[in-house]
Amino acid sequence: MTGLPPAIFLMGPTASGKTGLAVELAQRLPVEIISVDSALVYRDMDIGTAKPDTATLAAAPHHLIDLIDPTGVYSAARFCDDALTLMADITARGRVPLLVGGTMLYFKALREGLTDLPQADAGLRAGIEAEAADRGWPALHAELARLDPESGARLQPTDTQRIQRALEVVRLTGRPMSDYWRAGRAAALPYQLLPIALVQADRALLHERIAQRFDAMLGAGLIDEVRALREKYPLDAAMPSMRCVGYRQVWDYLEGGYGRDEMRDRGVFATRQLAKRQLTWLRGMQDIIQIEPGAAEAGQKVLSMVAAELARERGQST
Structure with missing residues (x-):
């Protein structure tokens, strides 16, 4: 250095x-x-x-x-x-x-x-918002923990903005957000x-x-x-x-x-x-x-x- x-x-x-x-x-x-x-x-x-x-x-x-x-x-x-x-x-x-x-x-x-994360998808994001209103953010956090255990462990159930983005990425691409970070x-x-x-x-x-x-x-x-x-x-x-x-x-x-x-x-x-x-x-x-x-x-x-x-x-x- x-x-x-x-x-x-x-x-x-x-x-x-x-x-x-x-x-x-x-x-x-x-x-x-x-x-x-x-x-x-x-x-x-x-x-x-x-x-x-x-x-x-x-x-x-x-x-x-x-x-x-x-x-x-x-x-x-x-x-x-x-x-x-x-x-x-x-x-x-x-x-x-x-x-x-x-x-x-x-x-x-x-x-x-x-890393080069995928662009935001307005429709998918709106759908996640609707799900959160119906099921609650803790349920979506639990889903994230299943699909992307590393991100689920890092994020609190109250960190709604990042839960939304992590779910958006994994639903859009089939790859967890944590994979993108490691490939950065x-x-x-x-x-x-x-x-x-x-x-x-x-x-x-x-x-x-x-x-x-x-x-x-x-x-x-x-x-x-x-x-x-x-x-x-x-x-x-x-x-x-x-x-x-x-x-x-x-x-x-x-x-x-x-x-x-x-x-x-x-x-x-x-x-x-x-x-x-x-x-x-x-x-x-x-x-x-x-x-x-x-x-x-x-x-x-x-x-x-x-x-x-x-x-x-x-x-x-x-």
């Missing part, structure tokens, strides 16, 4: 403090932030995605946010193309890519490469990586932060934000943007599915489940340096680590 330009991965579950730490690093080191978040790509979805505010973006600009309308679709393949282009540009300017976020599939795809390009990322993960040892503290943040989103106007999105765009509940955690629960609340208190509790629970899935992804990734978030010395520890890596890289290049 000697001689490759450096790149930093800053990963972690939702509400672990990634954005604050990334901004601190960007203000003190020659790095540029690339967002690795499948929700931040959507325009006008600001509160429920915890999108950095205008002042934060002025202090530390982020690439790959506000790319598409909420009616659009953004894939892991497009992320890899966009991220690799940006990383090359940032490196050419003598700076270091700092990739920050919680969409672990994107990190995995960038690091390990993507697996081309080595041409960077010397420093992969860091903010991982809270005490899950109760993480759960408390998740609840506080969701309450803050509601207080900041998340319900009104979803109302405005529904008025501005031709949305439906099956679109990826409206399946994002928080937005799905508010959508159902606005449709009369349940009351405000239940919506809040469902939103907090769904966010906790998201964090659990993110931590599961992290446990399956190699060579990650784990840092306890929230500790007074955490920021300085990461800063020192990154500074040392950059100094080492400069020494190798001279």
Whole structure:
């Protein structure tokens, strides 16, 4: 790996403090932030995605946010193309890519490469949605576990979007999604990586932060934000943007599915489940340096680590 330009991965579950730490690093080191978040790509979805505010973006600009309308679709393949282009540009300017976020599939795809998965089939996808409404997602997860045991074991019954995609692939091609992953390009990322993960040892503290943040989103106007999105765009509940955690629960609340208190509790629970899935992804990734978030010395520890890596890289290049 000697001689490759450096790149930093800053990963972690939702509400672990990634954005604050990334901004601190960007203000003190020659790095540029690339967002690795499948929700931040959507325009006008600001509160429920915890999108950095205008002042934060002025202090530390982020690439790959506000790319598409909420009616659009953004894939892991497009992320890899966009991220690799940006990383090359940032490196050419003598700076270091700092990739920050919680969409672990994107990190995995960038690091390990993507296979050529079949294109989405709208009719088949709609049929799976109808089956889920009739039989429930746990039943479809059980079917996936039978057809593609590896994907079934990796995905939780609540991870409906990925269950749908994995079922779509195996029904469309007769091959399980896991076969495609194993047959992927697996081309080595041409960077010397420093992969860091903010991982809270005490899950109760993480759960408390998740609840506080969701309450803050509601207080900041998340319900009104979803109302405005529904008025501005031709949305439906099956679109990826409206399946994002928080937005799905508010959508159902606005449709009369349940009351405000239940919506809040469902939103907090769904966010906790998201964090659990993110931590599961992290446990399956190699060579990650784990840092306890929230500790007074955490920021300085990461800063020192990154500074040392950059100094080492400069020494190798001279």
